[in-house]
Amino acid sequence: MPSTINWTQVQTRPTLMIPGPTELPFPVIQAMNQPSVIQYDRSFDEGVLEPTTLALRDVFQTKSEVIIMPGSGRTALEAGALSIIEPGDRVLVVGAGAFGLLMREIMDRVGADATEFPIEWGARLDVDRLAREAERVRPKAITLVHNETSTGTTYPAAEVAGVARSVGALFMLDTVSSIAGLDVRTDEWGVDLNMTGSQKCLAAPLGMALVSVSPRAWRAMEQRKKKAQSYAYDLLRWRDNWVPVSRGGKIPDGTPRRQPISIPTHLTVALQVAVRLILEEGIANRARRHAIAGGALRAGVAAMGLEMFPDPTIASNTVACIRSPNGVEPAAVVARMREQYGILIGTGLDKIRTSTLRIGTMGITASPHYVLPTLSALEMALRDLGDKGEPGAGVGAAQAAFAEGA
Secondary structure: OOOOOOHHHHOOOOEEOOOOOOOOOHHHHHHOOOOOOOOOOHHHHHHHHHHHHHHHHHHHOOOOEEEEEEOOHHHHHHHHHHHHOOOOOEEEEEEOOHHHHHHHHHHHHOOOEEEEEEOOOOOOOOHHHHHHHHHHHOOOEEEEEOEEOOOOEEOOHHHHHHHHHHOOOEEEEEOOOOEOOEOOOHHHHOOOEEEEEOOOOOOOOOOEEEEEEOHHHHHHHHOOOOOOOOOOOOHHHHHHHHOEHHHOOOEOOOOOOOOOOOOOHHHHHHHHHHHHHHHHHOHHHHHHHHHHHHHHHHHHHHHOOOOEOOOHHHEOOOEEEEEOOOOOOHHHHHHHHHHHHOEEOEEOOHHHOOOEEEEEOOHHHOOHHHHHHHHHHHHHHHHHOOOOOOOOHHHHHHHHHHHHHO
């Protein structure tokens, strides 16, 4: 490899174009630059935590409670599973990638009688076949990863929700890489547990798990034979200790709340600001921006002569999964982009780790300000590694896509 200027010497860190955590808006960073406050103080509960949970209803497009807990998207998934599912309960898990398989493992750990509905990675979901399997299994719950981060695919959550309803099952939806980037309609689709994390399209710091809980899900928790085995992440404890009587909880209106586990105050303030920015932009406008940015990235990739991994009809607007050129190791591309051009992307996961690259377009990175430099760095890194592409082709195609989308 020829000796070149190290362009990253003028940077203090790489730009995050991975599939999360993502770059933070400056107001969100500013929100964390303040003295510590007491997490159990009433002023924090009523002035920060409560307004944030209520504002998140608009982001989730739900009238139901949204619970905020310390953790990550995986925390939200586990909290949902252990709160709803008892040992022996039948669960139908749609497995279309690494995170669908993660949900299968979580269900196994809570003792569910789990049946996996396998889908070839990157392939479309056969909803009719799923409906037949659901009729056969008659599960208590059906789980789906809305936007499979490992393969860059988006699955039809509304149709899967319809399958769940047809067999009387609860619908558990992982929206870790879709909420606030794609149009997620919790109530309209009939999502009983909408489970996500703070660090992706919400564009808040890593460290918060979020779950919206439908009335059907609360009833299922109330009807358990035994209490959930987790003290901290039993969602029913959150309802009984945090939600006021007027909204179905057990806390008299106007009296102090209790957090079942201490809430990180700085992260909550940052999340509050992130949610404000989302609602100021508007959910529809935000989804459109992510769609344009995702489309522009895919146009640039195609112009570079590269192929997307998934079926094009289900390609995600928040995570692009790209086949690496023949003879070029994805890890080498990632290292070259980071070390020489200051932009961090990711390789694929699990069985496609050595054949694919992944790029996130989430939050503020779903814009020309981030997509165009990323494509430029990708072109230069591939050139450095011996791939013979046309210089500027990807950037030009993406520019045209942005211009057309705007």
